[in-house]
Amino acid sequence: MSDAASTPLDDASLSGRFLRGDLLSANCPSRDVLKHMTSRWGVLVLIALEHQTLRFSALRRMVGGVSERMLAQTLKWLEGDGLVERIEYDVVPPHVEYRLTPLGQEGAAKVRILADWIEGNMPAINQHWQSRQG
Amino acid sequence: MSDAASTPLDDASLSGRFLRGDLLSANCPSRDVLKHMTSRWGVLVLIALEHQTLRFSALRRMVGGVSERMLAQTLKWLEGDGLVERIEYDVVPPHVEYRLTPLGQEGAAKVRILADWIEGNMPAINQHWQSRQG
DNA sequence: GTAAGTACGCACAGAAATGTAAGTATCAAG
DNA sequence: CTTGATACTTACATTTCTGTGCGTACTTAC
Numbered sequence: 001m002s003d004a005a006s007t008p009l010d011d012a013s014l015s016g017r018f019l020r021g022d023l024l025s026a027n028c029p030s031r032d033v034l035k036h037m038t039s040r041w042g043v044l045v046l047i048a049l050e051h052q053t054l055r056f057s058a059l060r061r062m063v064g065g066v067s068e069r070m071l072a073q074t075l076k077w078l079e080g081d082g083l084v085e086r087i088e089y090d091v092v093p094p095h096v097e098y099r100l101t102p103l104g105q106e107g108a109a110k111v112r113i114l115a116d117w118i119e120g121n122m123p124a125i126n127q128h129w130q131s132r133q134g
Numbered sequence: 135m136s137d138a139a140s141t142p143l144d145d146a147s148l149s150g151r152f153l154r155g156d157l158l159s160a161n162c163p164s165r166d167v168l169k170h171m172t173s174r175w176g177v178l179v180l181i182a183l184e185h186q187t188l189r190f191s192a193l194r195r196m197v198g199g200v201s202e203r204m205l206a207q208t209l210k211w212l213e214g215d216g217l218v219e220r221i222e223y224d225v226v227p228p229h230v231e232y233r234l235t236p237l238g239q240e241g242a243a244k245v246r247i248l249a250d251w252i253e254g255n256m257p258a259i260n261q262h263w264q265s266r267q268g
Numbered sequence: 269g270t271a272a273g274t275a276c277g278c279a280c281a282g283a284a285a286t287g288t289a290a291g292t293a294t295c296a297a298g
Numbered sequence: 299c300t301t302g303a304t305a306c307t308t309a310c311a312t313t314t315c316t317g318t319g320c321g322t323a324c325t326t327a328c
Contacts, residue, residue, distance in 0.1 A: 023178060023249050025198050030256050031174075034249070038172030040165075040286080044157060056305050065160030067287055072306060082262030092294055094305045103258060110251045114244040115157050115168070122164050124237060128216030174316080190275055201317055206276060226324055228275045 036077040037111060041066050045074055046100070046108040047115055049084065053099040083107050170211040171245060175200050179208055180234070180242040181249055183218065187233040217241050 023030055036042050044063045048054065054062065060071050075098060078084040083104035089095040100108055156162050170176050178197045182188065188196065194205050209232060212218040217238035223229040234242055 023253060024182065024196065029260070030252050033252050033256070033259055034177065035174070037248070037252070038177065040169065043168060043172065048158065057303080062158065064158055064162075068306070069288085069308095070286060073286090080263070081259050088305095093296085093303070094294085096305060103255065103262075106255070107248075107251060110248040113247055114171070114241075117241060117244045118164050118167050118171070119157060121237065121240070122167070125167055125215050126163070128237075129214070191273080202276070203278095203318085204316060207316090222275095227273070227326085228324090230275060 033081055036074075036081055037083070037107060039074060039077070041070050041074040042078060043111050043115060045071070045078065046083070046104065046111045049098060049100050050105070050108040050112060053087075053097050055095065055097055059098060078104065167215050170208075170215055171217070171241060173208060173211070175204055175208040176212060177245050177249060179205070179212065180217070180238065180245045183232060183234050184239070184242040184246060187221075187231050189229065189231055193232060212238070 023034060037046065041063065044066075045059065048059060048062045056071065056075075060066055060068065063071070066074075075084060075086070079086055082101055085099050085101050085104075087097045087099065089097075157164055157168060171180065175197065178200075179193065182193060182196045190205065190209075194200055194202065197205070200208075209218060209220070213220055216235055219233050219235050219238075221231045221233065223231075
């Protein structure tokens with residue numbers, strides 16, 4: 001019997017796994033990036049910015065339900081990971097634009113694949129919920 | 135000037151958006167599914183189950199760091215969405231297996247695309263962190 | 269007899285995410 | 299001169315998530 005499920009962490013080169021990025025290993029820093037990208041608002045921000053540069057308020061109006069606080073927080077996370085770029089114009093009524101970096105473009109595309117799949121399969125999933133009522 | 139960021143919620147057929155799945159709309163149920171699939175352990179469970187059926191304990195050993203409680207919780211979410219199937223054998227030492235449904239297979243593939251991208255780009259992201267120290 | 273494995277459920281607690289409300293500085297509109 | 303828009307920040311409250319530890323019912327191993 002193959003025992004594929006045994007102790008993936010005890011294998012050699014654990015540090016190598018972390019540098020390379022191994023999500024199945026506990027404490028791998030890649031999980032932080034995953035957390036940012038898949039956070040409640042992270043996904044939606046990436047998708048909203050995929051095809052356009054947006055200002056803070058415009059982005060907030062676009063992503064239904066975000067609070068200012070959370071939008072700012074999320075943008076900082078993504079900026080910290082190098083996925084989003086913040087461009088500030090030093091004018092009197094504040095003017096700041098957000099856009100994806102090349103890295104962010106790539107990442108957003110992957111996120112969108114997942115989002116599109118979910119949106120497209122909502123009927124099937126809803127149907128599953130219906131059939132298990134009771 | 136195009137104003138693409140204006141009030142996406144006020145458009146007609148809001149209920150249609152929900153049935154179809156529109157993540158940018160607040161309160162759309164698709165956000166729940168997204169939450170389950172992108173939850174801390176949801177991603178990892180989907181990936182772990184993608185190519186094999188696993189028992190509870192084996193799954194737990196495979197996904198580094200999950201508690202029993204969270205694994206059970208996550209599996210229930212995914213089962214509720216019709217992505218994971220629970221197969222129980224009525225034997226004396228409990229024996230339960232978890233596997234992906236066809237829908238789950240599809241979804242897991244999308245999640246894996248994202249996970250693989252993150253794992254593959256960790257060096258670039260880490261580098262970005264280095265360069266912004268200070 | 270004692271410990272461990274199996275697949276959880278339950279209760280409590282702490283951590284983390286998120287929401288709400290208010291404040292900052294400046295300008296334009298009414 | 300009050301309101302609204304801009305892009306946030308900070309404090310506080312709440313909700314949600316996640317972890318820890320214990321209990322279950324039964325069997326095998328020591």
